[in-house]
Amino acid sequence: xxxxxxxxxxxxxxxxxxxVGDRWTLLILRDCFLGRSKFxxxxxxxxxxRHVLSNRLKRLVETGILEKRAYQQRPVRYEYALTSKGxxxxxxxxxxxxxxxxxxxxxxxxx
Amino acid sequence: xxxxxxxxxxxxxxxxxxxVGDRWTLLILRDCFLGRSKFxxxxxxxxxxRHVLSNRLKRLVETGILEKRAYQQRPVRYEYALTSKGxxxxxxxxxxxxxxxxxxxxxxxxx
DNA sequence: GTTTTTAGTTCCTATTTGGAATTTGATAAC
DNA sequence: GTTATCAAATTCCAAATAGGAACTAAAAAC
Numbered sequence: 001x002x003x004x005x006x007x008x009x010x011x012x013x014x015x016x017x018x019x020v021g022d023r024w025t026l027l028i029l030r031d032c033f034l035g036r037s038k039f040x041x042x043x044x045x046x047x048x049x050r051h052v053l054s055n056r057l058k059r060l061v062e063t064g065i066l067e068k069r070a071y072q073q074r075p076v077r078y079e080y081a082l083t084s085k086g087x088x089x090x091x092x093x094x095x096x097x098x099x100x101x102x103x104x105x106x107x108x109x110x111x
Numbered sequence: 112x113x114x115x116x117x118x119x120x121x122x123x124x125x126x127x128x129x130x131v132g133d134r135w136t137l138l139i140l141r142d143c144f145l146g147r148s149k150f151x152x153x154x155x156x157x158x159x160x161r162h163v164l165s166n167r168l169k170r171l172v173e174t175g176i177l178e179k180r181a182y183q184q185r186p187v188r189y190e191y192a193l194t195s196k197g198x199x200x201x202x203x204x205x206x207x208x209x210x211x212x213x214x215x216x217x218x219x220x221x222x
Numbered sequence: 223g224t225t226t227t228t229a230g231t232t233c234c235t236a237t238t239t240g241g242a243a244t245t246t247g248a249t250a251a252c
Numbered sequence: 253g254t255t256a257t258c259a260a261a262t263t264c265c266a267a268a269t270a271g272g273a274a275c276t277a278a279a280a281a282c
Contacts, residue, residue: 002268015215016208023134038228038229040227046112047112049271051272075227076279088210095206096124096127097127160239161241168261
């Protein structure tokens with residue numbers, strides 16, 4: 001089965017994951033919760049390629065999780081912000097945050 | 112940045128996602144919470160290729176999220192079960208479940 | 223008119239995935 | 253003993269996706 005077919009799956013979890021379950025999307029959302037909003041901020045923070053970042057942002061806007069709006073004219077510059085729909089995913093990220101802190105301590109160099 | 116380098120990221124969310132943030136892993140965990148435990152059950156339910164499924168299960172066992180144990184000898188057959196560490200990810204799946212129910216209604220044929 | 227800033231797009235290569243068939247190890251039927 | 257079956261994978265190849273760097277665009281600063 002192709003990943004893209006999951007959006008009509010019988011299971012709500014699968015349908016949700018068809019949008020946010022991919023490699024970088026949840027990290028973009030994490031950044032949004034941390035207050036980041038600009039393309040370059042995401043690019044630097046996350047480390048995904050601009051190519052992938054561009055695709056993910058587009059999808060997140062299409063699905064109403066993020067909102068794209070111009071924050072200045074001439075030249076037009078856009079920023080991305082969580083919608084209320086997007087904010088509802090916050091608790092999942094909190095679970096991952098706590099889980100990571102507890103179960104995945106950072107490996108130290110020359111540890 | 113490569114996905115595999117995330118496991119030492121400064122952010123606990125990123126570290127967690129380096130394991131469970133990929134395409135099919137969270138669906139395997141969903142299945143585990145639903146009581147499924149065998150390779151063939153996952154394969155049928157999730158629709159991922161056996162190749163990918165095999166890789167994901169291996170990683171989940173290596174990271175202590177699932178436990179692999181023989182449920183019969185001659186021939187040896189294995190099943191996978193959530194560890195307590197794995198069970199702690201349940202709340203995240205619940206968030207996705209509720210979010211999917213609310214925001215991603217199933218498209219009906221000829222809708 | 224060259225450089226800078228921000229937000230992407232394009233190009234090429236390398237990795238990963240999808241899908242089907244095959245393997246492995248053991249039992250059961252013939 | 254060979255054929256069939258089951259569960260749990262592994263292997264193969266073509267196709268899709270990602271990684272990385274360079275390039276484009278539009279206006280402003282110099």
